[in-house]
Amino acid sequence: MTNRLALFDCDGTLVDSQANICRSMEEAFVLGGLEAPRRDAIRRIIGLSVVEAIAALSPDLDDARHRALAEEYKASFFRLRASGAMDEEPLFEGMMDALDALAKAGWLFGVATGKSDRGLARILAHHGIADRFVTLQTADRHPSKPHPSMIELAMAEAGASPETTVMIGDTSYDMMMARAAGTRALGVAWGYHPPEELLAAGAHVVAVTVASLPEHMETV
Numbered sequence: 001m002t003n004r005l006a007l008f009d010c011d012g013t014l015v016d017s018q019a020n021i022c023r024s025m026e027e028a029f030v031l032g033g034l035e036a037p038r039r040d041a042i043r044r045i046i047g048l049s050v051v052e053a054i055a056a057l058s059p060d061l062d063d064a065r066h067r068a069l070a071e072e073y074k075a076s077f078f079r080l081r082a083s084g085a086m087d088e089e090p091l092f093e094g095m096m097d098a099l100d101a102l103a104k105a106g107w108l109f110g111v112a113t114g115k116s117d118r119g120l121a122r123i124l125a126h127h128g129i130a131d132r133f134v135t136l137q138t139a140d141r142h143p144s145k146p147h148p149s150m151i152e153l154a155m156a157e158a159g160a161s162p163e164t165t166v167m168i169g170d171t172s173y174d175m176m177m178a179r180a181a182g183t184r185a186l187g188v189a190w191g192y193h194p195p196e197e198l199l200a201a202g203a204h205v206v207a208v209t210v211a212s213l214p215e216h217m218e219t220v
Contacts, residue, residue, distance in 0.1 A: 012191030
């Protein structure tokens with residue numbers, strides 16, 4: 001018998017981090033001598049690894065420039081945080097109760113995110129939930145979503161199978177990753193891609209509220 005694994009995206013699914021990501025990306029582009037992308041465009045690439053996100057925002061630039069901007073983004077993020085200019089990155093309302101209910105129902109938890117190890121560790125520690133997760137997969141060790149690598153290693157570490165794993169995310173990249181790994185795909189409507197895009201990308205169902213997550217996990 002394999003374990004049941006609830007694998008969460010982070011940004012836009014567990015926590016609302018869009019303001020800090022948008023601000024850091026805007027600063028990186030401006031410091032790189034470029035016009036800052038629109039915020040709606042930045043929100044659409046949240047979830048991708050940084051280089052891939054920047055490539056999507058600036059397709060006319062070459063790979064070397066994408067990588068240089070990615071380093072500028074990371075530096076801007078840390079600089080803004082150190083200066084105290086960052087907003088709080090709250091858990092979405094009701095998430096702690098949903099995690100409690102899922103744990104009581106026997107689900108193990110993991111994270112699959114475009115964040116770095118350092119960024120994810122900071123978020124989980126800040127909210128006091130690091131010890132709830134048995135597997136953490138980040139951009140530091142994997143290709144960008146929607147490649148299935150994060151899910152595949154998460155299942156191996158958690159003792160789960162595709163049939164007993166649900167990928168929970170707010171972007172089409174999460175849904176496509178789940179489909180590529182052969183797992184169930186549960187979209188959430190409170191993040192950065194609209195429900196119709198999640199369904200088009202392969203979501204089996206979309207949860208409209210955080211409170212409905214435990215119910216959907218039993219039927220997805």
